[in-house]
Structure formats: C-alpha cells, structure tokens
Amino acid sequence: MLLDERPKTSRADLYDRDEELNDILSNIDKPLIVVTGIRRIGKTSVINVALNEVGVPYVLIDCRSLRDNYGRSDLYRLISNALSSSLDKLIDILRRIRGGISIMGNAVEIRWRGGREQINLAELFDRLNERRIVIAFDEAQRLRGGPLSGEVLNALAHAYDFDRNITFILTGSEVGLLYDFIGVEDPNSPLFGRYFHEVRIDRFTRDESIDFLRRGFRELNIDVPMSIIEEIVNAFDGIPGWLVYAANAYIRGCWGSIHD
Ligand SMILES: Nc1ncnc2c1ncn2[C@@H]1O[C@H](COP(=O)(O)OP(=O)(O)O)[C@@H](O)[C@H]1O
Ligand SMILES: [Mg+2]
Numbered sequence: 001m002l003l004d005e006r007p008k009t010s011r012a013d014l015y016d017r018d019e020e021l022n023d024i025l026s027n028i029d030k031p032l033i034v035v036t037g038i039r040r041i042g043k044t045s046v047i048n049v050a051l052n053e054v055g056v057p058y059v060l061i062d063c064r065s066l067r068d069n070y071g072r073s074d075l076y077r078l079i080s081n082a083l084s085s086s087l088d089k090l091i092d093i094l095r096r097i098r099g100g101i102s103i104m105g106n107a108v109e110i111r112w113r114g115g116r117e118q119i120n121l122a123e124l125f126d127r128l129n130e131r132r133i134v135i136a137f138d139e140a141q142r143l144r145g146g147p148l149s150g151e152v153l154n155a156l157a158h159a160y161d162f163d164r165n166i167t168f169i170l171t172g173s174e175v176g177l178l179y180d181f182i183g184v185e186d187p188n189s190p191l192f193g194r195y196f197h198e199v200r201i202d203r204f205t206r207d208e209s210i211d212f213l214r215r216g217f218r219e220l221n222i223d224v225p226m227s228i229i230e231e232i233v234n235a236f237d238g239i240p241g242w243l244v245y246a247a248n249a250y251i252r253g254c255w256g257s258i259h260d
Contacts, residue, residue, distance in 0.1 A: 002216035003247050008045040009052055015212045015240065017046050020199055024050040027197045028134065028167055031160045035171040036178065037201030040241025043171040046201060047136055050169075057089035058134040069146035076110045079124070083108040090133075097127045121155035129163035140170035144181035153181070157190035203238030212240065213247055222251060231259060 001013055008014045011021065020035075024046070027033055037043050051058045061082040066074055083090060084107050094103060100119025102109045112118050119127075128135070137143065143152050159166050172178030183189025184196065204212060210233055217224045228250060236242035249255045 001219055002212065003220065003244050003251075005244055005248055007048055008042075009048045011049050011053070014042070014045055014049055015215070016204065016208055017042065017049070017201070020046055020201055021050055021053070023197075023199050024169070025053060027199075028054055030195075030197045031164075031167060032194065032196035033167065033169045033199060034178070034182070034196050035169060035199045035201065036175045037173070038239070039173045040239050040245075041201045041203065042240050043173070043201055044138055046199075047138065047169055047171055051134060051136060054134055056132045056134060057086060057093070058136060059083055059086050059090070059128075060136045060138065063137055063139045063142035066142045070148065071146075072112055072148060075121075075148055075152070076112050079121075080108050080110050083110070090128075093128060093131055093133070096130065100124070121152060122158045125155055125159040125163050125166060129159070129165045132165045134167045134169060136169040136171070138171050139173060141172045141174045141177035141181055144177055149181065153183070154190050156182075157194070160191065160194055204240060204243075205238065206233060209233045209236075209238050209243055213243060216244075216247055220251070224250065228255065231255075235259065 002015055004013060024033060024035070035043050035047060047060070051060060059082045061078055063078070066078060083094065087094070087103070087106060087108060091103070094101060094108060100111050100123065102111065110119060110124065112120070143149055156168060159168070170178065170182070179185075182191050182196075184191050184194055186192055210229055213224075213229045213232060232243060232246040232250070232255070236246055246255060246258065249258050
C-alpha cells in the first residue's frame with residue numbers, strides 16, 4: 001500500500017525509487033554507501049527495500065534512539081537488538097563467533113564488560129566478515145559526539161580497510177553532520193580519503209506527487225477530488241512522508257483542520 005504510514009519494505013509499495021534502488025544494488029560490492037536526504041523523504045524505506053533485495057544477510061541498526069553522548073551499553077544494546085532482528089539469517093555466523101557473543105532464544109547479547117569474553121566493535125566486524133554481509137546504520141549522524149564516536153569511527157575505518165566481505169550503508173537526514181562524522185575530507189579522521197558511493201534521495205516532482213496520491217487513493221478505493229490532491233501537493237512540496245501523512249489525515253476526515 002503506497003499510503004501506509006510505516007517505512008516501506010517492498011518495492012511494490014515504494015513509488016518511483018527504482019533508480020535509487022538500482023544505484024544501491026549495483027554498488028553493493030563497494031565498502032561504503034551513503035544515502036542522504038531530508039527527513040521523511042524515504043531513506044529508511046529505500047534501504048529497507050534494498051536490504052530485502054540484496055540477497056545477502058544484513059544487519060540494520062537504527063541509530064535514531066541513541067541518546068546524545070551515548071555510552072557503550074547504549075551502543076551495544078542497539079547492535080544486539082539489530083543482530084537479534086536478523087538472527088535467522090545470521091545464526092550460522094554468530095554461532096561460530098567464540099567468546100563475546102551469546103545467543104539465548106531469539107536474543108543476541110554482545111558482552112562488553114571486562115573479563116576475557118569481551119568483544120569490541122572492530123573485533124565484531126572482523127568476525128561478521130567471515131561471510132558476505134551488509135551492515136546498515138540508519139541516521140548514522142547520531143553516532144557522532146560523545147565518548148564512543150572515535151571508537152565507532154575507528155572500527156568503521158578498520159573494517160573498510162580489512163573486512164572485504166562487509167559493505168556499510170550509512171543514511172543521514174543531517175547531511176552536514178553525517179559528513180562531519182565520517183570525515184572523509186578531514187585529515188584527522190580515520191576514514192580520511194576513503195571513497196564512498198553517495199545516493200541522494202530527492203523530492204518528488206509536482207507531477208509525481210499528484211500521480212503518487214492518485215494511485216495511493218485508488219489502491220484504497222477512495223475517491224478524492226483533484227482539488228484536494230492539489231491542496232496536499234501544494235502544502236507538502238514533494239516530500240513523500242508528508243504526502244502520506246496528509247493523505248491519511250484526509251482519510252480520517254481531519255485534513256481540513258490541518259490545512260486551515
Ligand atoms: N517512494 C515512496 N513511496 C511510498 N511511500 C513512501 C516513499 N518514500 C517514503 N514514503 C513514506 O513516507 C514516510 C517516511 O518515509 P521514511 O522512509 O521513514 O523516510 P526517512 O527515513 O527519510 O525519514 C513513510 O510513511 C513511508 O512509507
Ligand atoms: Mg528514516
């Protein structure tokens with residue numbers, strides 16, 4: 001359904017992003033792909049669909065929930081949760097990682113507290129590298145700042161150089177902050193001078209926005225006057241997330257109050 005308010009996961013529900021998807025899929029052998037675009041433009045949707053089509057195991061780490069100055073337990077919990085979500089595809093790799101990781105039922109736990117069993121991020125990447133894998137950090141600019149950001153960046157740079165089976169995908173709404181974080185132009189950054197492939201997600205054109213809404217409403221068998229579609233398109237200038245939001249507001253009968 002085009003007008004579903006959650007991030008899309010299948011190409012059939014994603015309007016007009018074939019070019020961006022194919023760009024990602026045909027560059028998936030590169031070590032680093034960066035997907036940029038403003039909030040609600042469809043970055044998460046595009047990487048969800050790409051990851052579902054890529055045909056190799058992946059881990060999707062949603063950095064939105066990281067607090068400022070996140071600590072090690074925050075980061076490891078996030079990665080543990082992401083590994084747990086992909087457990088069915090990763091179970092073979094994870095089982096062979098000795099020490100530092102335990103699997104209990106459907107949950108993966110990364111051990112980071114002292115003792116011999118601990119594992120750091122670079123080691124984790126090295127071990128995931130045993131087989132082809134894609135590791136995506138959604139809203140990766142959230143990794144910036146705080147005591148661990150240097151370690152995260154070092155681990156990414158280490159994996160970029162040595163872990164040939166890993167492809168990283170980073171997305172970011174705040175492009176300046178994201179580029180600041182990876183620092184490919186900053187001689188002091190561990191990722192300095194590394195090549196990455198950028199995929200930019202842009203607004204729909206006016207015609208695309210209109211076509212998108214018409215198809216979306218048609219799928220739901222809802223008849224909507226062209227004047228309403230134009231009102232929505234005029235208000236939201238090609239940003240799919242807001243078009244979907246407004247369409248759903250109309251369906252719920254509250255477009256008028258938002259629009260006024
Ligand atoms: N190309 C698209 N076709 C259909 N719906 C889309 C498209 N792009 C985004 N959306 C919808 O817009 C909303 C925001 O998308 P999302 O992927 O979360 O954007 P971002 O991650 O850039 O903030 C979601 O409801 C999603 O379903
Ligand atoms: Mg997103």
